[in-house]
Amino acid sequence: MKPILPGAAIGVLGSGQLGRMFAIAARQMGYRVHTFSSETDTPTGQVADVEIAASYDDLDAVRRFAQAVQVVTFEFENVPAACVEAAAAFVPVRPGGAALHITQNRLREKTFLVSNGFPTTKFAAVHGVDDLNAAMEKVGYPAIMKTASSGYDGKGQAKVANLEDAVQAFHGCGGQEMIVEGFVDFELEFSMVMARGVDGQFVHWGAIQNRHKHHILDVSFAPARMGQASSARAIEVSRALADKLDLIGVLCIEFFLTRNGEILVNELAPRPHNSGHLTIDASRTSQFEQQLRAVCGLPLGSTEFVGAAAMANLLGDLWYAGEPNWPAACALPDVKLHLYGKIEPRPGRKMGHLTALAATAESAAQIVLLARENLQPVRKPS
Ligand SMILES: Nc1ncnc2c1ncn2[C@@H]1O[C@H](COP(=O)(O)OP(=O)(O)O)[C@@H](O)[C@H]1O
């Protein structure tokens, strides 16, 4: 298959920060970028060549978008299947519809994992309130309930301690299809970000450790603080999963490391991932450039790290007391600031991130947290 060469136009479904960082990588290598979503002046649109605002259900608009590009990828996995099919009638959509279909629904995803022998959390499906009792018996308490589709950053999730909580959580989510998972009292969380090329070439950045706050990623650092055996097993699972999905592009697998050293797959994202943002500053090839190379059929780049690194997310909450003190964070020489061009800093909304490089992951984490602390606006005495 002939590679798609610089100068070509690439279509991105979705228009958030992942599309923005992809578009920056693509433009650096001389590609053009068209983005499609329902909004304008988006994080991706601000740096793309063409920004199309239309509904994902407007299939004529999707067809026009696809006809103007050489390949379509996505940065948002909740794109309706019909939209992907409409685009795929004209150009390759990478990763393909199968990876997207499996990962759009947590029940489908977990069923896929179990039926292919990949280690994951105990789970049960809940289609109606009558399923709750049996589901809870299967996974035990405490449990985590999640909406089967369209949840992200901990949205549509609840930790439940008894049947009463579970019934309430089910109704609280509007009675839609849910998954119940056994609560994993993990040692730590980590992710594997990887890329697979058109010819099956496989690369990864090793285990990246993640810390969440209120179910939202807060800090990531690499390399993860875990034993060689668990990390080797995670790499083995990652390669097997990427092959099984016949993936072309970037995939992130979120894992739990249990207290007895076992690894469990938490969830999959068939696209660059928040935990991989540190690869922009810390690796020879970022996850976004790798996505570009993979979807264009180019050889993949080196994933070697130039140093240990840590990334801290900047949520809208940081704006509570006023505009963050950007110069104070920039004053630390090993810290890089990334902002996504979002206008409205809502609580919990990912507005940007900071990355720090250092000799060890621990010191990088300390520096990045200090830098974020320094962002707090100086309060004027009243
Ligand atoms: N079964 C579980 N046991 C323990 N913690 C969990 C479980 N499921 C989710 N969590 C916590 O919530 C976070 C977000 O959940 P996740 O399933 O990854 O959804 P999202 O799509 O919102 O990232 C996880 O990274 C983890 O910290």
Ligand SMILES: [Mg+2]
């Ligand atoms: Mg997650």
